[in-house]
Amino acid sequence: MQAWANRGSYCLSCTLRPFFRSGVRTFTTTPALQRSKRSSKKAQEAKQTKADTSPARPSLRSSTRSGRQNVTTPDFSIIVATLLQEIKKELAERSESSLTGWQRFERYVMNACKLEDRGTRALGTLRQLKLTLQKAYINSGTKGLRAELEYLLYAEDVTSKYSVPNLEQQARVADMRFPAEWYPQARSIQRTIHLHVGPTNSGKTYQALKRLEASKSGFYAGPLRLLAQEVYHRFTANGTTCSLVTGDDVKIPEVGVSPIVSNTVEMVNLGQTYDVGVIDEIQMIGDSRRGWAWTRAVLGARAKELHLCGEQRVVPLIRQIAALTGDKLEIHRYERLNPLKVMDRSLRGDLKNLQKGDCLVAFSRLGIHALKADIEKVTGKRAAIVYGSLPAEIRTQQASLFNDPNNEYDYLVASDAIGMGLNLSCKRVIFETLVKRVPGGLVRLSVPEIKQIAGRAGRYRSAAQQGNGNSAEDDGTNVGYVSSLEEVDLPYIHQAMAIEPPPITAAGLFPPEPIFQNFAAYFPQSIPLEYIIKRVIEVSQVHPLFFMCDPHGQLSNAEVIDTVSGLRFEDQMTFMAAPMHTRDISSRGVACAFAQCVAEHSGGRLLDIPDLNLEVLEEPVSGNKEYLHDLEILHKSVILYSWLSFRFGGVFTDRTLAAHVKELVEERMVRALTEFSANKKLRKDASLRRQIALQKQIQDHKRLLAEADFDTIESEDTASIDLSTDNNSLERIGPEAQAA
Incomplete structure (x- = not known):
């Protein structure tokens, strides 16, 4: 049996191990999350029943999150x-040839499952196998665990037939x-x-961009579309x-050749x-998933x-x-342009202690929406909101609302997406929690993550503005x-900010396309x-x-x-690198439809x-929130x-229409985030402003018609037209909507 190990990388437990352990408690919940509505026990049971009775997907692995387990049980090996x-019985009934090496396969899997969690690393391949099975069980329950076991058995059979005889050449x-x-x-x-x-806000990127701007030719490579667009503009x-x-x-x-290009990395x-x-952000060269690009x-x-x-x-x-x-190699070191201090006290869980310009950091979409609702109440x-699944354009718009001191957006609720790519003018960064959920479970923020997010505090001026040195803000203001929102998280923040991360x-490396093809x-x-x-x-070797x-x-x-059948291997390689979002069922369906269009070389019109x-x-x-989530999924699909x-210009020919749909989605997301609030008074104010804007637009419409010598007789049809919205009418945003 060949080992299924990810050689050259750390195992999952080592990757998720914190740099030090807090003496207080592992993690904390907050009043915002406690106040968020939980599913009833009956609803959860119904959801579980539906998951257990749903048919399995025709794929090697099951990524459905139904039946998700929070922890692996002590009886995991059982x-x-x-x-x-169960698998053996089904194979015997079908007289499958896979039973030939069954005893060896079963012994290998059971030896892995019986390993102690804190044992030596000497048995790395077995430990990696156990972690793989545990991860499948955590994410998808027994259904996902069985799918992983079936895949391992299938892979063992394929390896013995096609890989072992040519192992030297393949290596x-x-x-x-x-x-x-x-x-x-x-x-x-x-x-x-x-x-x-x-550190963050030290002017290091500013100095590099000055050199790029003065060059005859060059490129900028950033980790986000947001940063590439910012440099371009x-x-x-x-x-x-x-x-x-x-x-x-x-x-x-449109004319000539551009000597400078702004890219994603x-x-x-x-x-x-x-x-x-x-x-930019060269430290991401050590990122476990994207480091290969740097x-x-x-x-x-x-x-x-x-x-x-x-x-x-x-x-x-x-x-x-x-x-x-x-x-x-020449090394240039920079110091932070403005001081950064950890406060001696938290907000003690009371949102009334918030101040104008505060940024609260949370780590789930539902938690962010719940916290926004509580703050506004x-x-x-x-409160503006920013999180990773929002489009880059919407994140920029929400950050602009927060940065503008002349409106009622006093607060920002954000995920770790603010760590890079957004210019923020927040006086304080408040961690709502230091724990986030990753595919393997809950994990505390690392020291670099805490420093990266905390570094966004106090960013009032750019490096160029700071260089003037004659502002009144140089006096320490x-x-x-x-x-932190909770007192229990503050000691960890103090320790993290005081030490240097390792x-x-x-x-990072990832095999380039020629290796896969060969x-x-x-x-x-x-x-x-x-x-x-x-x-x-598995068979690759990497330098230390x-x-x-x-x-x-x-x-x-x-x-x-x-x-999807019928795809050439070259097309499969392209889709392997595509920005798919496979966690959501509807997004997976869209990706399958796109792949089918390429396989058939037709049907790629957007509509x-x-x-x-x-x-x-x-x-x-x-x-x-469900409406906003649907918009997010559509935006990702577009x-x-x-x-x-x-990449497939002959199949997907509606790029201009896709750009238009993307703009429509973003316009609706902006309205959904700005016009609706958990606070009744804020909802009424937003509704009133919308009515005023609508009336102004109707008057402008009438004026344009009058200037064109059209009939301007007022009618209900004319009064109900709002060119900036989706078939809205005055009645739909009238007193009934305000009272909702």
Whole structure:
């Protein structure tokens, strides 16, 4: 039996281990979450019954979250043994050949399940197998656990038939010990790497961008579309010709060639030579899932000057990489432009202690909405919200509402999405909790995460403004403060802010497409992509300076792709890298529909795809969380359509229409977030402002008609038209709506 281990990376338990343990308690709940409405026991039982009776998906793995378990039980090995017997019985009834090596497979799985949780790392392959099975059980209950066991049995059979006989050749194909040699053109250039390190709001990226703006040619690579768009707009506003290239959006000058390109880091063009390159948030080179993109850009960028901006803890790793590539390294260190202090007291759980300009940080979409509702009920003021699944444009709009001191948006409720990519003017950052849920369960924020989020406090001025040095704010009034909603979390924040996180010791890698193509040549075309990905990672070797990134996203995409027949392997590779959101059933359906269009090379018109929930655009705008969630799903689906339109232009031909639909969705999301509140008075005020704006628009409409010599006789039809909304009428936003 070959080991199913993710070699070269840390195991799940090591990855989630905190840097130190609090002496207070593991985690805390808050009044906002306690006040949020919970599902009744009857509703939960009904949901469980529905999950147990629903048919299994025709895929190798089950990613449904129905029947989710909060923790693995002490009888986990008994559960696994029971499921193994069920599988064995079914195989015997079907006379499957898989029973040939059943005893070995069963013994291997049971040995893994009986391992102690705190045992030695010497049995790494068995421990990795146990963690894989536990994760499947936690996420999807016994149904998911059984699906994982069936996949492991299938993979064992495929491995014995096609991989073991060619193991030496396959290991040679998957050899990833020398990634610097993948980019010979970059190695032929004598590069100078400028490493700009410092805390948040220290001006490190500002200095690198100044050098980029003064160059003859160059690129910026950021972790988010938001940052790439910000640099693009900044350069174009200053008169510098610049292009924007992200996965789903391309903007190039109408005349001439742009010497500077603003990218997301995955989109850096390694086939072009530049004078200056800027790679932002370089510490993400150690990210367990996206680190490979930073490694690719650092190793492969053909830039004479390569500016890397990030945290101090990345310095030892970049030194070793520069020595490996033969590049010259210069380090520039920066100090924070304004002080940052941890408060001595928390808010003691009382939202009445909030001050204008406070940013509260929470870590779930439902928790953020619940906290927003509680704040507006208690304070009578509006709260803007920002979280990861909101579109970048909406996050920017909500941040702008919060930054504007001349409106009623006194507070911001946000997730860790504010850690990068948004300019905020918040005096205090208040952690509602220090615990967030990840696919493997609950985990406390790490020291770097706490510092990154806390660093957003007190950001009133840019580095350029700070450099003037003659502002009245230099007297210390621009101090940023950090605290917590609950007293129990404050000691951990004090400790985290006082220590330096450990250095990053390895850079992420992920097999490039040629490795997958050469590896897949050893297997029949019917072998699922999911197996190919797992097997490549299993047999690959990496240098100690690197680690293999977690393939969670690629495997989730592969699970969807494997349900569609007729896709070429090259097309499967494209979909593997696509921005799919597979956790939601409707999003998975849309992704399957898109893949089917590519397989059939037809049916890619936006309005011809029934899985797209375009009908949500016809629904009345409301502050209902389900309505907002539907808009978020549609927005992600349209983003995926745009992304695919740049790769399969002959199939997905409605890129312009997709951009229009995206704007419609964003307009409705803005209204849903700004016009609806849990506070009755705020709802009435928003309704009144909307009526005033509507009346003004009607008058403008009449004036335009009069200027065009049209008949301006007032009628009910004319009075009910609102060109800025979706078939709304005065009656629908009248007194009845205000009283709701």
